[in-house]
Amino acid sequence: MEGSLVSDGQQNENQRLRDEIAALKKQLDQSQRMTALGELVSTTTHEFNNVLMTIINYAKMGMRHDDKQTRDKAFDKINNAGMRAAKITNAVLGMARNRSEHFELTDVGKLIDESMVLLEREMQKYRISVDIDIAQDIPEISAIGNQIQQVLMNLLINARQAMSEGGQLVIKLKKNLQNNTVDLSVRDYGPGISQEKLRKIFDPFYSTKAGPDETGKGGTGVGLSTCKNIIEAHGGKIRVESSLGKGTCFTLMFPMEKPKAAVQITRGIAGTVSQINATTGT
Numbered sequence: 419m420e421g422s423l424v425s426d427g428q429q430n431e432n433q434r435l436r437d438e439i440a441a442l443k444k445q446l447d448q449s450q451r452m453t454a455l456g457e458l459v460s461t462t463t464h465e466f467n468n469v470l471m472t473i474i475n476y477a478k479m480g481m482r483h484d485d486k487q488t489r490d491k492a493f494d495k496i497n498n499a500g501m502r503a504a505k506i507t508n509a510v511l512g513m514a515r516n517r518s519e520h521f522e523l524t525d526v527g528k529l530i531d532e533s534m535v536l537l538e539r540e541m542q543k544y545r546i547s548v549d550i551d552i553a554q555d556i557p558e559i560s561a562i563g564n565q566i567q568q569v570l571m572n573l574l575i576n577a578r579q580a581m582s583e584g585g586q587l588v589i590k591l592k593k594n595l596q597n598n599t600v601d602l603s604v605r606d607y608g609p610g611i612s613q614e615k616l617r618k619i620f621d622p623f624y625s626t627k628a629g630p631d632e633t634g635k636g637g638t639g640v641g642l643s644t645c646k647n648i649i650e651a652h653g654g655k656i657r658v659e660s661s662l663g664k665g666t667c668f669t670l671m672f673p674m675e676k677p678k679a680a681v682q683i684t685r686g687i688a689g690t691v692s693q694i695n696a697t698t699g700t
């Protein structure tokens with residue numbers, strides 16, 4: 419029948435369009451991944467260079483002065499810078515090890531720590547203090563670790579860019595027993611987002627930024643749309659609350675794995691908090 423032929427044709431066309439949209443989405447995600455990788459290389463190189471400059475300068479100081487006090491101080495600084503360099507390479511290696519495209523049980527707290535190692539100096543440079551609050555009994559979630567780290571880095575960079583005069587950023591990880599989710603939130607005390615703009619922020623290519631800033635980040639408008647795709651592919655949700663003049667909070671909600679004694683891990687908060695105080699308090 420003619421009617422059913424037309425609708426068959428329409429169905430084919432609809433399917434073709436759906437396939438095309440899926441292919442474009444994949445391309446967009448791929449290009450955001452490449453951008454994130456480029457940003458990571460640039461961030462890490464800067465961080466590493468900074469550590470090397472510290473080592474070289476204190477080595478020179480130790481060579482110029484042979485009194486014990488100056489040399490002890492130089493060795494102490496060189497030792498600390500060396501430890502920091504090891505932390506940076508570990509964070510990068512962590513990402514490299516996580517490169518699998520498969521879902522694995524993932525410690526979100528560790529992803530937070532590794533992201534902060536990479537962004538620590540950038541946050542200091544823009545006078546952003548970072549508070550990290552990780553609850554004690556967070557179970558691992560089923561996730562592609564690198565993708566979650568990419569989402570987290572996008573949110574942290576957006577928050578940093580929103581607070582151009584410096585400010586405070588709060589990262590929280592907790593269990594939400596009501597929804598049976600693990601919730602990761604990133605809160606900033608920047609200018610907030612108007613209701614009208616809130617409706618658009620997850621659209622691909624929506625950006626209010628003039629272009630990349632001096633660190634080469636921001637302005638493409640694909641950050642949040644990629645975050646949303648990644649989180650939805652993880653069966654999770656991304657929520658945003660914002661009020662003008664007060665700030666913005668993005669929350670990622672991941673479905674909690676069924677409790678299995680063998681795979682549950684717990685991690686303490688103390689190490690993380692003192693590490694952040696030590697690194698951002700100066």
Ligand SMILES: Nc1ncnc2c1ncn2[C@@H]1O[C@H](COP(=O)(O)OP(=O)(O)OP(=O)(O)O)[C@@H](O)[C@H]1O
Nearest residue numbers: 576577580619625626627636637638639640641642
């Ligand atoms: N924490 C925030 N505070 C205020 N506005 C924000 C915040 N996060 C996002 N936005 C707004 O949402 C827009 C879209 O963010 P998104 O991360 O998708 O793109 P972008 O940061 O402009 O560019 P990029 O793709 O390079 O990240 C931003 O341009 C900004 O206007």
Ligand SMILES: [Mg+2]
Nearest residue numbers: 576636641642
């Ligand atoms: Mg962004």
